[in-house]
Amino acid sequence: MAGEAVLKYLTDTNRPYSCADVTTNLRGTYTKTAVQKALDSLAEVGKIKCKLYGKQKVYAAIQLDNTDGDSDIEDYDNQLKNLMQSITDSTNTLKTAEINLKNLTSAPTTEAAINEIEEIKKRLENHEIKLNNLRSSTEIINPVEKNKILNDFDKFFKEYRKRKRICNDMLEAILEGYPKSKKTLLEELCIETDEMVNFKIVTNSY
Known part of the structure; x- marks a missing residue:
């Protein structure tokens, strides 16, 4: 039976x-x-x-x-609880490691970042030279070309503000579960804000 x-x-x-x-x-x-x-x-x-x-x-x-039967069962009960806690801890550790790995693999290498910075600096210098030439020039700009420049400026300025807002929203979302300060987070992510580098966009009326 x-x-x-x-x-x-x-x-x-x-x-x-x-x-x-x-x-x-x-x-x-x-x-x-x-x-x-x-x-x-x-x-x-x-x-x-x-x-x-x-x-x-x-x-x-x-x-x-x-007579040890009951204690044996209690031992298995405690072992099960310990194993479940160990699994939970390991799962949390794995999730943290996966997030860190994703951030590291998505970030540019140091060499690539340096090259990109140098390229941006060169472009900025060229634009500043061009801007200074335009400011000191007495040449009258064609109205059509002027309107195109102004329209392009508006488009790029709106895109800049949009991206800045999205970036700030992302940072605020991360900070909700981040145990440290915003300054520490920015340092860990190697992010510099406009205010930190004294970046301002001149928006004179035209």
Whole structure:
């Protein structure tokens, strides 16, 4: 009968098992339904113990000649709790490592960043030279060309403000769960704000 086989297996192994474990370890001799009925019946008559872990029932034989049976079950209970906490800690550590890895792989290399900065500096110098020439020039600009320049300026200025707003929104969203100050976050991300570098856009009326 399934009851005798289940009781013998739990007694011989002297370890707690779920219904699925017992069914598998009996190598399919009895169906899972038959094993479950046998476990419930044995628990009702007090031949085995049943403990509930979440939604899963775990069964263990009562060893009449071993007074350490209850402490063994408590040990397994504590081991399970410790393992669950360890899994939770490891999962959180993994998530943090994945975020850091993503940030590192998406950031430019130091060499690439230096080259980009140098390129921007050269472009800025050329624009400043051109701007100074225009300011000191007495040449009258064609109205069509002037309108095009002004329209381009408006377009680029709006895009600049839009991107700056998006960047600020992203930083504020990160800061909601960031344990340090905004200044520390900016330093870690190697970000410089307009205010930090004294960057201002001249918007004289025209």
